[in-house]
Amino acid sequence: MTKKIVTLLLALMLLADLPLLALASPPQPAIPAPSQHITTGKGYWETPMDITNTQAVWEMLMAPVTVVKGNQKSQQTLYAQPDENSEPVGDVTRDSQSVHVLETLDNGWSLVETYSSSFHDSKVRLWNQLVQGYIRTNLLETRTPKDKYALLVDKLDQRLYIFEDGEIYDVLQISTGLPNERQPYNETRSGEFLLVSPVGGFETEGLHAAMGLRFNFGDILHEVPHSLRGDTKNYERYEAVLGERASHGCIRVQRKRTPKGTNMTWVWNTLRRRMDTKLVIWEDLPGRQLPHVDPATPLFYNSKGGQNYHSQERCYGVRDRYLPLAPFTYGELNSAPYDKLTPCPYCVPPRRAEDIDKINQAHLLPAQ
Numbered sequence: 211m212t213k214k215i216v217t218l219l220l221a222l223m224l225l226a227d228l229p230l231l232a233l234a235s236p237p238q239p240a241i242p243a244p245s246q247h248i249t250t251g252k253g254y255w256e257t258p259m260d261i262t263n264t265q266a267v268w269e270m271l272m273a274p275v276t277v278v279k280g281n282q283k284s285q286q287t288l289y290a291q292p293d294e295n296s297e298p299v300g301d302v303t304r305d306s307q308s309v310h311v312l313e314t315l316d317n318g319w320s321l322v323e324t325y326s327s328s329f330h331d332s333k334v335r336l337w338n339q340l341v342q343g344y345i346r347t348n349l350l351e352t353r354t355p356k357d358k359y360a361l362l363v364d365k366l367d368q369r370l371y372i373f374e375d376g377e378i379y380d381v382l383q384i385s386t387g388l389p390n391e392r393q394p395y396n397e398t399r400s401g402e403f404l405l406v407s408p409v410g411g412f413e414t415e416g417l418h419a420a421m422g423l424r425f426n427f428g429d430i431l432h433e434v435p436h437s438l439r440g441d442t443k444n445y446e447r448y449e450a451v452l453g454e455r456a457s458h459g460c461i462r463v464q465r466k467r468t469p470k471g472t473n474m475t476w477v478w479n480t481l482r483r484r485m486d487t488k489l490v491i492w493e494d495l496p497g498r499q500l501p502h503v504d505p506a507t508p509l510f511y512n513s514k515g516g517q518n519y520h521s522q523e524r525c526y527g528v529r530d531r532y533l534p535l536a537p538f539t540y541g542e543l544n545s546a547p548y549d550k551l552t553p554c555p556y557c558v559p560p561r562r563a564e565d566i567d568k569i570n571q572a573h574l575l576p577a578q
Contacts, residue, residue, distance in 0.1 A: 252266075252273045253270060253273045253275075253402075254270055254275075254310070254402040256270075257269075257270040259364070259492050259498070261362070264373075265376070267362065268360070268373060268376040271360035271488050272355060272360070274353060274354045274355070275352070275402055275404065275488070276308060276309050276311055276352055277308055277309070277350070277351060278303075278304045278307070279305070280304030280349075281304055282304060282305040282427070284303075285301045285302060285304060285327065285427065286302045287333075287334065287343075288322065289344045290343060290344070292315060292344040293344075299336075299343040300324065300334055301334050302327060302345070303427040306406040306426055309323065309324045309345070309350070310322060318348065319345065319346055319347060320344065320345055320347045321342060323342040323343075324341065324401055325339065325340055325341070325399050326338065326340075327427060329427065329459075332395075337395050338397040338399050338400060355404060355487060355488035356484050356485075356488075359372070359374055359379075359480065359484065359487055361405075361477075361481075361490070362492070363386065363461060363491045363492065364492045364494075365398065365494040366500060366569065367500055368383065368454060369453075370461070379470075380468055381468075382463055382474075382558065383463075383464045384453075384461055385455060386457060387455060387460070388458075396458050396459050398459050399491070401491060402488060402491075403425040403426050403488070404485070404486050404487065405431070405486065405489060406425065407485065408478075408485070409432075414458070416437065417435040417437065418443070419435040420433045421433050423478070423481065428460075430460045430461075431460070431477070432460060432461070432463065434449055434462045434463065435448050445465065449555060452464055468557055469521075469522040469556075469557055471526075494573060496574065496576060497575040499570045500561075500570055501566075503563070506539055506541065507540040508537055509537070509538055509548075509560075510525075510535035510536060511538065512532045513535075517551065518551055518555075519548065519551040519554065521558060523535045523537065526556050527554050527555065544562075
């Protein structure tokens with residue numbers, strides 16, 4: 211069995227249904243028997259990707275992490291053997307990126323696994339590949355994340371889940387990295403991380419981004435970027451692709467307020483002084499599938515000419531004089547007068563069934 215297949219099988223052990231308001235989940239891929247290295251626990255590597263099991267997810271978000279000591283803007287090489295002269299097999303960002311310790315050896319080395327944080331200038335050119343490698347044990351330290359809040363990003367549905375005291379507080383639209391043949395390193399690295407510094411505003415490739423929170427060397431959680439026309443900020447181009455892969459590796463977060471008033475400004479104001487808050491990023495591996503939505507799920511719209519459908523009867527995207535919005539159900543979404551409505555960019559309503567199908571089709575397991 212090739213190393214590539216072994217890596218894929220190991221990654222698939224993390225998979226489980228990801229139902230949101232689901233009536234019935236689509237068939238999921240068979241899960242291989244656990245590796246001899248996988249231990250019983252409540253960490254990232256032992257917790258299924260099931261956002262509806264909030265207790266298990268919260269326990270995972272609060273579990274201690276093992277990170278590499280050092281500067282948050284530097285990286286550590288993982289080696290094929292417990293020997294620094296052996297082949298490099300992966301990169302780990304110091305201070306913020308968690309590794310899963312598989313074995314601690316008597317010779318001062320440990321075998322770990324993680325998603326390689328290779329960037330454009332890395333010598334190890336493994337873009338977000340799940341790797342196993344050796345590192346000196348004395349370079350590792352255990353850290354306990356801050357309590358009360360935690361963040362979970364799912365690259366499959368392009369959503370950011372904000373947890374507070376064990377429950378989902380709110381959900382925001384995001385864009386993670388969009389790799390291409392010329393820039394495969396645009397992939398946002400998966401795994402678990404700690405927020406390690408409030409970067410604030412920055413500019414990259416002509417884009418302006420506000421309220422940046424560093425979590426992985428060059429990868430930053432920040433507000434959806436804007437371009438400038440004189441003194442005017444233009445978000446239109448980048449907000450149009452929220453809910454899709456679109457960034458260079460950072461995580462772009464919506465600026466428009468949900469009915470709770472949550473957006474990147476809320477995240478910044480709440481967490482910028484709470485470094486060591488945990489951020490988990492779930493991988494969108496082949497075989498993962500989004501479930502369809504329960505037809506009875508309530509939705510709302512402005513019956514006096516509104517163009518969007520909404521998840522709440524009150525939304526900042528609708529003027530007060532049209533509130534509260536009129537109710538209907540998800541099962542009616544494809545019938546008149548609802549079939550022409552588009553999802554609201556403020557309150558994050560569920561996707562249409564055909565859009566879920568497109569995502570699922572793109573993530574089917576390859577034919578055997």
